[in-house]
Amino acid sequence: MMLRLTEEEVQEELLRLDKWVVKDEKWIERKYMFSDYLKGVEFVSEAAKLSEEHNHHPFILIQYKAVIITLSSWNAKGLTKLDFELAKQFDELFVQNEKAVIRK
Known part of the structure; x- marks a missing residue:
């Protein structure tokens, strides 16, 4: 089992990623935008x-192009x-x- 990261370690790790945010201290989340619905679905399949x-x-979560x-x-509960x-x-x-479109 992997050990839960401290808040400082989480912040250090976030610096190495683009557009990921912490949610409720135990989740990281990112929204990816695609040029069309099927590109997003293909990405989900590979992910x-x-x-x-x-x-x-x-x-x-798939929301049309997002x-x-x-x-x-x-x-680890976090x-x-x-x-x-x-x-x-x-x-x-x-x-x-x-063909992905990078947006926030």
């Missing part, structure tokens, strides 16, 4: 494969390194999609 590889499953991913580590590692991989996956 699900990454999640399975890590046996770490986020909440994923995909919102929320991560936390249930066993955020762990694994949440941030997976967030970084989701960001890399997003960047690989050349």
